[in-house]
Amino acid sequence: MSLSNELRKIHAELAPHFNPSILQREATVFQMKFDTGDAFYLVVDAQRFGFIEGSSEAPTLTLYIDKPETLWDLLKGKTNSMAAFMDGRYRSDGNIVLSQLLLYLFAHNDPVVAYEVQD
Secondary structure (H helix, E strand, O other), rough: OOOHHHHHHHHHHHHHHOOOOOOOOOEEEEEEEEOOOOOEEEEEEEEOOEEOOOOOOOOOEEEEEEOHHHHHHHOOOOHHHHHHHHHOOEEEOHHHHHHHHHOOOOOOOOOOOOOOOOO
């Protein structure tokens, strides 16, 4: 699958879960650079988001990630961000707080199930 097709597919998957109020900023540019795979960036404003192929001239934050699949799993909440960070699968340069907020930008509203443990 080409990068542009993959970005369109991911955009469609993430769009229903988009919550721009998480960032509390007017505009943010997240540059994604990978060990394997082409670079692209994510532009987020108060109403929409978009993935753009290539490199931004002025990113707010740059994320260095092992592969695009890791990013998708982080954004979808399928991968534990602390474990991925500790495993060296991603790191960031720039506003570190924004790198953490990015992980909640597309948080699914799945219900949380709680269990009571009894002895």
